[in-house]
Amino acid sequence: MFRMLPVMLLAIVLTGCASAPLINKESTKDTVLLVGLNLQGSTPSQLGHYYLLNLVDAAENDVQVIVRPRRTDRYMVVTELPPGDYQMVSWAARTAPGVSGFADVSLRAREVDIRFSLEEGAAHKLSQQFNVEHSQDRYGRRIMQASFGPLQDNVAGRMDRRMDQIGPDWVVINEPVGVVPEKEETPARRGGLMQFLFGS
Known part of the structure; x- marks a missing residue:
């Protein structure tokens, strides 16, 4: 019987990994967007950052989505966007509270241009994935x-x-x-030092 215990535990773990919770429509804005996540390098037990995704909708309203990937995540699930057209214009990293040991992360938003549409009652996946790499600098x-x-x-x-x-409720x-x-x-223009410094 004790020989069967590891096999049973493995079956339980695989069963738990094989199923994912259903997404209840009432807890969303009637869309689901999966954003792929690729983690590389020496990933710590806590990633140490969360990310602000800055978007603009069809009416040119600013929309911000906060994603907090975990070490075990393979994708990020966004459920707070209503159906419609969007343009992701930038993203920014923020250090998670209580996490130390990271070198300073720039608060500057990095520009990006990804345009997509979300249909009502539908689940989509984004054509662009988010790549996160952890490493050490020369100071450790x-x-x-x-x-x-x-x-x-x-x-x-x-x-x-x-x-x-x-x-079953999702398309x-x-x-x-x-x-x-x-x-x-833009074609490169040749010019002297004064033109480089002060323009034309």
């Missing part, structure tokens, strides 16, 4: 680097598995949403 302090980038297949697979368990949109407009390159 923990530092964090983060950025948005294209959704990778392994991260998309984790999100698909979550979408399969989201609940699952399999095609990722989110367009990143190409930046127009």
